[in-house]
Amino acid sequence: MVTPQELCEIEEIKELRYLYTHYYDGQRVEELADLFTEDAVCEFGEEYGGNWVGREQIYNNYKNFISGEGGDPHGVMHAVVNPWIRLADETTAHGRWYLLDLRTTEGIENPLILFGIYDEDYKKTADGWKIHRSRIDFLWPRREYQPSSHL
Amino acid sequence: MVTIADLCEIEEIKNLRSLYAHYYDGNRIDELVALFTEDAVCDFGENYGTWTGKAEIHREYAAAAAGKRPDYGILHNVTNPWIRLVDETEARGRWYLINIRSTVGEESPLMLCGIYDEVYRKTAEGWKIARTRIDFLWPRREINGPTDL
Numbered sequence: 001m002v003t004p005q006e007l008c009e010i011e012e013i014k015e016l017r018y019l020y021t022h023y024y025d026g027q028r029v030e031e032l033a034d035l036f037t038e039d040a041v042c043e044f045g046e047e048y049g050g051n052w053v054g055r056e057q058i059y060n061n062y063k064n065f066i067s068g069e070g071g072d073p074h075g076v077m078h079a080v081v082n083p084w085i086r087l088a089d090e091t092t093a094h095g096r097w098y099l100l101d102l103r104t105t106e107g108i109e110n111p112l113i114l115f116g117i118y119d120e121d122y123k124k125t126a127d128g129w130k131i132h133r134s135r136i137d138f139l140w141p142r143r144e145y146q147p148s149s150h151l
Numbered sequence: 152m153v154t155i156a157d158l159c160e161i162e163e164i165k166n167l168r169s170l171y172a173h174y175y176d177g178n179r180i181d182e183l184v185a186l187f188t189e190d191a192v193c194d195f196g197e198n199y200g201t202w203t204g205k206a207e208i209h210r211e212y213a214a215a216a217a218g219k220r221p222d223y224g225i226l227h228n229v230t231n232p233w234i235r236l237v238d239e240t241e242a243r244g245r246w247y248l249i250n251i252r253s254t255v256g257e258e259s260p261l262m263l264c265g266i267y268d269e270v271y272r273k274t275a276e277g278w279k280i281a282r283t284r285i286d287f288l289w290p291r292r293e294i295n296g297p298t299d300l
Contacts, residue, residue, distance in 0.1 A: 008153045011161065015153070018231045022245060026297070073296075074288050077264055079230050079247050102249070104264045104288035111261065111289055128152065 021078040033059035043135040077102040091124040094150040115140040172227040184209040194284040226251045240273040264289040
């Protein structure tokens with residue numbers, strides 16, 4: 001059974017994930033990088049340059065990725081749904097989210113970029129819940145799938 | 152930190168946003184308009200204009216409903232809620248919107264993508280929408296950016 005206190009923790013984790021999308025899509029890179037722990041890892045596969053380790057590299061890679069893509073803020077929409085959050089203990093949690101990635105640039109004929117699943121670890125720090133590890137199970141159009149980590 | 156009291160307020164605001172979608176898409180205009188404050192403003196940009204006050208909001212939504220469409224012929228899918236409680240009676244929110252035309256025979260259902268940018272106010276009848284605006288992203292772009300978030 002979910003207790004009221006657990007519900008508050010889960011809400012903070014959901015908020016963290018939603019903030020990730022608003023900051024990323026809005027090209028607010030400093031606020032985006034601040035959502036990660038100091039020693040976080042982003043495992044987005046070889047296509048994105050292998051693992052990004054630590055907040056500094058995560059900041060730099062998101063910044064480069066966004067400037068490489070060009071365009072205005074909100075040219076991409078990371079819609080996340082179906083949150084599956086599990087609190088492992090008082091400072092650790094795991095989550096899986098369905099991702100619908102849309103290219104929301106004026107004039108694009110087919111906005112669907114990819115479907116995938118975020119598979120993540122969260123850690124509770126003195127500054128609240130942060131993303132400690134993020135990985136994507138890529139489903140479509142390219143498939144690069146690993147079974148879920150802790151769920 | 153989110154407290155249990157905050158969580159209850161946030162849940163009511165999320166519910167308000169979901170009800171908007173169900174009432175609008177279900178052509179239940181009276182119930183839809185009851186979700187707004189008396190002095191609410193709908194700011195829907197160049198194509199749809201700005202509607203001020205409940206009477207005008209009712210007229211505009213009723214006109215939109217009358218001109219068209221079967222119940223749930225359009226789906227306003229809202230996701231990625233970013234809700235911030237400002238004080239006991241005011242809150243802000245941004246939501247991703249994926250609009251789908253769910254009419255039989257429709258070959259290309261994806262209608263538009265945007266972001267709702269809203270102000271909510273707590274009244275004697277609970278949380279209401281005091282201002283709603285859309286950052287239109289696709290297929291046509293008209294963006295103002297976040298309001299105080």
